[in-house]
Amino acid sequence: MLKLLIADKAYSSWSLRPWLLMTEAGIEFEEIKLRFGSPTYKEDFKTYSPSGRVPVLILDNGQTIWDSLAIAETLVEQFPQKQLWPQDFSKRAHARCIVAEMHSGYQKLRANMPMHVLAKFPGRGWNLEVQKDIDRICQVWKECLDKNGGPMLFGQFSIADAFFAPVVTRLDTYAVAVPSYIRAYMDRVFALSGMQSWISKAAEEFEFVDFEEPYRAQP
Numbered sequence: 001m002l003k004l005l006i007a008d009k010a011y012s013s014w015s016l017r018p019w020l021l022m023t024e025a026g027i028e029f030e031e032i033k034l035r036f037g038s039p040t041y042k043e044d045f046k047t048y049s050p051s052g053r054v055p056v057l058i059l060d061n062g063q064t065i066w067d068s069l070a071i072a073e074t075l076v077e078q079f080p081q082k083q084l085w086p087q088d089f090s091k092r093a094h095a096r097c098i099v100a101e102m103h104s105g106y107q108k109l110r111a112n113m114p115m116h117v118l119a120k121f122p123g124r125g126w127n128l129e130v131q132k133d134i135d136r137i138c139q140v141w142k143e144c145l146d147k148n149g150g151p152m153l154f155g156q157f158s159i160a161d162a163f164f165a166p167v168v169t170r171l172d173t174y175a176v177a178v179p180s181y182i183r184a185y186m187d188r189v190f191a192l193s194g195m196q197s198w199i200s201k202a203a204e205e206f207e208f209v210d211f212e213e214p215y216r217a218q219p
């Protein structure tokens with residue numbers, strides 16, 4: 001069976017992406033959890049991950065796939081029937097653009113509003129640069145929802161929703177003011193059974209970790 005290595009569900013935004021993708025798509029996997037609170041976490045991560053980061057997917061043949069986007073693309077190839085990208089060529093190209101933009105961008109938001117799915121920090125971390133990222137994200141979501149009619153960014157749940165799920169939690173945790181149609185999309189993401197399951201498991205396994213650099217720089 002596929003194995004997915006992830007870190008603490010409260011904090012690990014990159015882990016949430018493939019976990020939610022696989023869970024919502026009904027792709028079975030064994031979860032291996034590494035903990036940020038472990039004094040040896042860097043070595044633990046390195047044992048499986050050449051980059052020293054999670055998530056990592058371990059294929060049935062033992063090959064390790066690190067980096068959330070490489071994992072998503074590998075799953076697309078392994079499970080074509082799951083339609084993890086939109087089926088329409090132009091929607092799929094659009095989805096790839098916004099996922100790539102998420103994967104390589106929004107640094108100000110990521111650095112100043114790190115994911116914590118169990119916390120409420122209204123107003124913390126906000127500044128004008130963060131707001132620029134938030135405005136761009138809202139524009140991206142609005143365009144998708146207007147074009148594709150919802151309920152998810154490309155109609156049915158896809159890699160795009162999985163990649164933005166940690167942003168949904170951040171906007172909620174930091175009580176960022178957003179238009180009602182954006183809040184409505186966020187609520188639909190929170191209502192996904194995979195999301196509910198992630199958050200309740202995060203509460204069960206929660207361990208406080210007093211993050212300092214470098215994690216805060218790479219949330």
Ligand SMILES: N[C@@H](CCC(=O)N[C@@H](CS)C(=O)NCC(=O)O)C(=O)O
Pocket residue numbers: 007011012013014015042045052053054055066067068069214215218219
């Ligand atoms: N680009 C990577 C980012 C992975 C990443 O930064 N993961 C964090 C956890 S959410 C991590 O492993 N941090 C450990 C560290 O920086 O020491 C991906 O898409 O998977």
